[in-house]
Amino acid sequence: xxxxxxxxxxxxxxxxxxxxxxxxxxxxxxxxxxxxxxxxxxxxxxxxxxxxxxxxxxxxxxxxxxxxxxxxxxxxxxxxxxxxxxxxxxxxxxxxxxxxxxxxxxxxxxxxxxxxxxxxxxxxxxxxxxxxxxxxxxxxxxxxxxxxxxxxxxxxxxxxxxxxxxxxxxxxxxxxxxxxxxxxxxxxxxxxxxxxxxxxxxxxxxxxxxxxxxxxxxxxxxxxxxxxxxxxxxxxxxxxxxxxxxxxxxxxxxxxxxxxxx
Amino acid sequence: xxxxxxxxxxxxxxxxxxxxxxxxxxxxxxxxxxxxxxxxxxxxxxxxxxxxxxxxxxxxxxxxxxxxxxxxxxxxxxxxxxxxxxxxxxxxxxxxxxxxxxxxxxxxxxxxxxxxxxxxxxxxxxxxxxxxxxxxxxxxxxxxxxxxxxxxxxxxxxxxxxxxxxxxxxxxxxxxxxxxxxxxxxxxxxxxxxxxxxxxxxxxxxxxxxxxxxxxxxxxxxxxxxxxxxxxxxxxxxxxxxxxxxxxxxxxxxxxxxxxxxxxxxxxxxxxxxxxxxxxxxxxxxxxxxxxxxxxxxxxxxxxxxxxxxxxxxxxxxxxxxxxxxxxxxxxxxxxxxxxxxxxxxxxxxxxxxxxxxxxxxxxxxxxxxxxxxxxxxxxxxxxxxxxxxxxxxxxxxxxxxxxxxxxxxxxxxxxxxxxxxxxxxxxxxxxxxxxxxxxxxxxxxxxxxxxxxxxxxxxxxxxxxxxxxxxxxxxxxxxxxxxxxxxxxxxxxxxxxxxxxxxxxxxxx
Numbered sequence: 001x002x003x004x005x006x007x008x009x010x011x012x013x014x015x016x017x018x019x020x021x022x023x024x025x026x027x028x029x030x031x032x033x034x035x036x037x038x039x040x041x042x043x044x045x046x047x048x049x050x051x052x053x054x055x056x057x058x059x060x061x062x063x064x065x066x067x068x069x070x071x072x073x074x075x076x077x078x079x080x081x082x083x084x085x086x087x088x089x090x091x092x093x094x095x096x097x098x099x100x101x102x103x104x105x106x107x108x109x110x111x112x113x114x115x116x117x118x119x120x121x122x123x124x125x126x127x128x129x130x131x132x133x134x135x136x137x138x139x140x141x142x143x144x145x146x147x148x149x150x151x152x153x154x155x156x157x158x159x160x161x162x163x164x165x166x167x168x169x170x171x172x173x174x175x176x177x178x179x180x181x182x183x184x185x186x187x188x189x190x191x192x193x194x195x196x197x198x199x200x201x202x203x204x205x206x207x208x209x210x211x212x213x214x215x216x217x218x219x220x221x222x223x224x225x226x227x228x229x230x231x232x233x234x235x236x237x238x239x240x241x242x243x244x245x246x247x248x249x250x251x252x253x254x255x256x257x258x259x260x261x262x
Numbered sequence: 263x264x265x266x267x268x269x270x271x272x273x274x275x276x277x278x279x280x281x282x283x284x285x286x287x288x289x290x291x292x293x294x295x296x297x298x299x300x301x302x303x304x305x306x307x308x309x310x311x312x313x314x315x316x317x318x319x320x321x322x323x324x325x326x327x328x329x330x331x332x333x334x335x336x337x338x339x340x341x342x343x344x345x346x347x348x349x350x351x352x353x354x355x356x357x358x359x360x361x362x363x364x365x366x367x368x369x370x371x372x373x374x375x376x377x378x379x380x381x382x383x384x385x386x387x388x389x390x391x392x393x394x395x396x397x398x399x400x401x402x403x404x405x406x407x408x409x410x411x412x413x414x415x416x417x418x419x420x421x422x423x424x425x426x427x428x429x430x431x432x433x434x435x436x437x438x439x440x441x442x443x444x445x446x447x448x449x450x451x452x453x454x455x456x457x458x459x460x461x462x463x464x465x466x467x468x469x470x471x472x473x474x475x476x477x478x479x480x481x482x483x484x485x486x487x488x489x490x491x492x493x494x495x496x497x498x499x500x501x502x503x504x505x506x507x508x509x510x511x512x513x514x515x516x517x518x519x520x521x522x523x524x525x526x527x528x529x530x531x532x533x534x535x536x537x538x539x540x541x542x543x544x545x546x547x548x549x550x551x552x553x554x555x556x557x558x559x560x561x562x563x564x565x566x567x568x569x570x571x572x573x574x575x576x577x578x579x580x581x582x583x584x585x586x587x588x589x590x591x592x593x594x595x596x597x598x599x600x601x602x603x604x605x606x607x608x609x610x611x612x613x614x615x616x617x618x619x620x621x622x623x624x625x626x627x628x629x630x631x632x633x634x635x636x637x638x639x640x641x642x643x644x645x646x647x648x649x650x651x652x653x654x655x656x657x658x659x660x661x662x663x664x665x666x667x668x669x670x671x672x673x674x675x676x677x678x679x680x681x682x683x684x685x686x687x688x689x690x691x692x693x694x695x696x697x698x699x700x701x702x703x704x705x706x707x708x709x710x711x712x713x714x715x716x717x718x719x720x721x722x723x724x725x726x727x728x729x730x731x732x733x734x735x736x737x738x739x740x741x742x743x744x745x746x747x748x749x750x751x752x753x754x755x756x757x758x759x760x761x762x763x764x765x766x767x768x769x770x771x772x
Contacts, residue, residue: 163383164480165478233482239430240385240429243385244404252407
C-alpha cells in the first residue's frame with residue numbers, strides 16, 4: 001500500500017511537473033485529481049491488473065438542481081416536457097414541479113436526480129466538460145478524508161457502507177453537507193449514485209453468457225471470482241448499480257458530476 | 263446488449279455511433295423477446311398468482327392442467343421491527359421478510375414481473391431455485407430502482423424452492439432479508455391437510471448487540487465471520503409468538519413449509535413436543551422420511567413437515583441449535599386448542615420429591631429403602647447417645663466456622679467487646695428466639711439492640727455467603743458453648759428462613 005501511495009505521489013508530481021502550471025489550475029468549482037493507478041474491481045483475463053488514471057479535474061460537488069435549471073433554460077430540448085423518450089425515460093426530472101421549477105427553494109443546492117445518461121452527457125458537453133470514467137470515479141472515490149487510498153481504513157469503509165443501511169430520503173439534502181475527501185471533493189459517498197461515461201462496461205446482462213471473462217460477474221457463483229477486493233461491498237454495489245442501468249434510465253437517487261481534462 | 267456496447271466502447275467508437283448501436287440493439291432485443299418464444303400447446307388459460315405473506319400460504323391448486331401464471335413481485339427497501347425497540351432497513355420481496363409465498367403447478371408457464379420500487383437505493387434481481395436455466399432468472403430480472411423486468415420460465419420440477427436476490431454483494435442482499443419460498447405442486451398435488459403454514463428462518467448481522475435499540479446497520483465483518491446477532495423465523499424476533507402464533511385444533515393435520523434463507527447457517531428445525539409424521543426432505547414433494555424429531559433445512563433450502571396434533575397446548579418451534587433459539591430469536595409457537603387427550607399425554611400425574619435413588623419410584627426395592635430410612639431416623643431419635651453425637655459433630659464443625667468468621671468481633675470467649683460488640687456467652691438475645699438469630703446471621707443487624715440489659719448500636723454484616731449447613735453448625739456451636747445449652751439448629755430451618763427472608767438489607771454497610 002505504501003508503495004502504491006509512493007507511485008501515486010510520484011506520478012502526481014510527474015504529471016504536475018510536465019504540465020504547464022496554468023493548465024493545472026482547476027477551473028471554478030473543480031478540483032485537481034492527481035494521476036494515479038486504479039485496480040478495477042472486475043476485469044477480464046486479458047485486462048491489465050491496474051490502469052493508469054491521468055490527472056484530471058472533477059467537479060467538487062454533484063450537479064445541483066439550480067445548475068441543471070440553467071442548462072434546461074438554455075437547452076429547451078432537455079426540458080421535461082420536450083425531452084425525447086429515447087434519451088430519457090418517463091421519470092425524467094420527476095421530482096421537479098414543472099419544466100423550469102424544481103420546487104422548494106431549499107432544493108436549489110440539492111443534487112439533481114432523475115436524469116438519464118444522455119442528459120448528463122449533454123449537460124457536461126454544454127459546460128465544455130465530460131462525464132468521468134469508471135476508473136476515474138472509482139480512483140477518486142477510494143480516497144478517505146485523510147488518505148488518497150482509504151482501502152485499509154475500516155472506519156471509512158463503515159461510513160461508506162452506512163449509507164446503504166439507511167432508508168432513502170424523499171428530499172435530498174444540499175451538496176457538501178459533510179466533509180470533503182483527500183482530494184477536496186464532496187459527496188462521492190452517502191448522497192447519490194453518480195453516472196459515469198462507461199457505466200455499462202462492467203458486465204453482460206443479456207444472453208451472451210460465457211463469451212468473455214466478464215460474464216455475469218456480479219451474480220451468484222462467479223460473484224467474487226476474479227475480483228481484486230472481495231471485501232469491498234460498496235464497490236460491488238456501485239458496479240451492480242451501474243450494470244442495472246440503461247442510458248435512458250432515470251432514478252430518484254442517481255445524479256452526476258462533470259470531469260475535464262487538464 | 264451491454265456486451266456489444268462494451269466491445270464497441272473498447273475499440274473506441276465515437277459516441278454518436280455508439281448511441282445508434284444502443285438504440286438498434288435495443289430494438290432488436292424487443293423483437294426477439296416478443297417473437298422468438300415458442301408457444302406451449304399444453305398451456306391452457308392464464309391467471310394471476312395469489313401471493314401471501316408469512317405465515318400464510320396460498321390455497322392448494324385445484325387445476326388439473328398447466329396454465330400461464332403471472333407473478334408480480336415488488337422489491338422494497340423498508341424499515342421494520344427486527345425486535346422490540348430494534349429497527350432494521352430490510353431489503354424485501356413484497357415488503358416483508360420472508361418474501362411472498364408463491365404457489366404454482368408443475369408444468370405451468372410463469373411470466374415473472376420483478377418491480378423494483380422507485381424509492382429503492384439499489385438494483386435487485388431474483389434467482390428462483392425453481393427455475394431451470396443459468397442464474398435461475400437472476401440475469402433476466404436484474405432491475406434498477408424504479409424499473410421493471412419480465413421473464414418467463416416453465417416449472418419443470420415439482421418441489422418447495424427458495425428464491426433470493428442474487429445481486430452483488432449477494433450475501434448482503436440475502437442477509438438483509440431477500441428470500442422467500444415458491445412451491446411447485448406436483449401434477450398429482452399434495453395430500454390434503456387441515457392447516458398449512460409458511461415459516462422461514464434467516465439470520466441478521468447488526469453492528470449493535472442483540473437487543474441494542476434503534477436503527478441497526480448491517481455488520482459486514484460479523485456476516486463474513488458467520489456470527490449472526492439475530493437468528494429468527496419470519497423476519498423478526500417474536501414474529502410467531504403470542505397473538506401471532508400459528509394455530510391448530512386437536513385432531514387437525516398441520517403442514518409447515520419450512521425455508522431457510524441463511525445466508526450462512528443450516529437450521530435444525532424442531533417442534534418441541536411433536537414428531538413429524540412425514541418429512542419431505544430438502545423440499546421434495548415425495549415424503550422421504552417418517553417419524554422425524556428434527557430435520558435439517560440447509561441455507562438456501564427447504565423442507566416440508568407434516569404432523570397431526572393430538573394434544574392441546576403450546577408447541578415451540580426452534581432451531582435446535584439452541585443458543586440461536588433462546589439467545590438470538592429462532593423461536594416460534596404453534597398453539598393447539600381442543601379437548602385434552604389423556605391417552606396421548608397425561609399431563610403431570612405425580613409431583614413427588616425425588617431422593618436420587620437408583621430404584622424406580624414405587625418399586626418394592628424403593629419401598630424397602632424408605633422403610634429402612636424411617637427405621638434409622640426413629641432409632642436415632644430414641645437413642646440419646648446417637649442424637650447427641652450428631653449435635654456434637656455440628657458443634658465441632660460450627661467451631662471451625664466461628665474461628666474463621668465470627669471470633670474477630672465476638673471474641674474467642676464469646677464475651678464480645680464492652681459497649682461495642684454484644685456477648686454471645688450467656689446472651690439472652692441469642693437464646694431467646696431460635697429463628698431470629700438465624701435471620702440475624704442471614705441479614706445482618708443494624709441499629710440499637712439490647713443484650714443482657716445493655717444497649718449496643720453497631721452493625722453486624724449479613725453472612726449469607728455461609729451455606730445452610732455452616733450457619734446451622736455455627737449457631738449450634740455458639741448456643742452450646744461458654745455455658746450456653748440449646749438444641750441443635752437444623753440446616754433445613756436455615757434453608758426455610760433463607761427462602762422466606764427478604765433480600766439482604768442493601769444499606770447494611772452504610
